[in-house]
Amino acid sequence: MSLLSVENLKASYGGIQALKGISLEVAQGELVALIGSNGAGKSTTLKTLAGLLHPASGSIHYDGISMHDIPAHQRVRDGLSLVPEGRGVFARLSVEENLQMGAYIRNDTAQIAADLERMYALFPRLAERRAQLAGTLSGGEQQMVAMARALMSKPKLLMLDEPSMGLAPMMVAKIFETISDISAQGVSILLVEQNARLALEVARRGYVLESGLITLADSASNLLGSDEVRRAYLGA
């Protein structure tokens, strides 16, 4: 059974109907990519799934439960975690405080401390800067903070909104390597990316979103090979 199952989801954002009825699934342990151009509704999809936006209609089932009446702050407790577009790092909190915010919903103090060290092992750069205010970090480091922070909540489904945005190529490679690692540990991932090639290279399946509708859904390798996708999103 799917961990996440979305059916005929419609949502408006800023007076515009951004989602016109999309359906998608993420199975347990799967890495799924959602690609599409600017304004296709990718971020709106994730915001709606995280509970920051209310859908106009349609259903979201996560872990077999309808998310309709569950507020955003409650969804994290159920293991549904979003790294938002633009990262949403708390600039005036230190790196360590940001990670502690990630563990806000937990109260297993000893385990939190151990997980903090795990994050510092995963991102050694953050260990060096743990007492620094997060706002003083580079974009790539802030993306690391945002991902580590989300992992601190022990998500079952991690949703990433444009993790490569604005990053130097080396940093993008590092971030995507980490995404594969996280996925290998069994965390389900829904990855939204404008960089379609990168996303489809790490994902198992993919969806293509165009003006609020899903136009293609297939395995990642098939999408990478499809002429439509190549022309529209891979620049080839």
Next chain:
Amino acid sequence: MDILLQQIINGLVQGSVYALVALGYTMVYGILGLINFAHGEVVMVGAMVALAVSGMLLAAGLPPLLVLLLALLVAMAVCMALGYAIERIAYRPLRNAPRLAPLITAIGVSIVLQNLAMIFWGREYHAFPQLLPGASHGFGGAIINDVQIIIIAVALLMMAGLLVLVHRTRLGRAMRAVAENPSAAALMGVDINTVISVTFMIGSALAAVAGLMVSANYGIVHYYMGFLLGLKAFTAAVLGGIGNLRGAMLGGVLLGLIESLGAGYIGDLSGGFFGSNYQDVFAFFALIAVLVFRPSGLLGERVAERA
């Protein structure tokens, strides 16, 4: 020399009160970007409740120190409930409205509370009972009494406690996170409404303490006492840099000192033309002077980045 020291003592006492009230303004502003003009009235309600409770308990024959403590606790509890109710009823429905709407509402809440207090407690000045021994101590040619010592000590304690709460606890971290980015905080599992309610309640508890301090210091309680005090404390918060806790503390103490020194020396300086009744002018003069040179206050950050 003794006048200078005396005015400094008076200024520190008044400044402690301003600082506690200013913290309430600055905390709410920091988290909602709203100037809660009803906050001065919460101070007044704290004073009124403390007066009512101490009147009853003294009549029942309890020892004054115990009465003081109980009056403080009840006043804090009532003000916390009031702060919670103000946010819940007046501000929360306007959370996503244009900024002018909650501002006007805040002024409305302030007027409503003033009028309710007037109906409830009357227009007259009430004498606040002397609950502390009130012994005076000579101090380098100046005089300081027990009430003033306690006011300064309690204010310092509350401010230190608040800093620890905001900077060292899970709740404080959540408050700072909500202040900076509410939706990101929600994604961390923070219930934003709860954090905002708690912020109002903490600010209101500090206001209750300040209300009791003012009443104990001057021995007078009045339904209109919150207006000017609130305005001055708001001035102090802006002076220090609104949204910044340390700024509110610094601004409060500075404002108290400026006023007190101004009142003490204005007669001499103006050759008797202005009297000490012009002390209120100093508060606002200081505000204008600071804002001309540092528009975001003494410890404030540049606001342009936020807008």
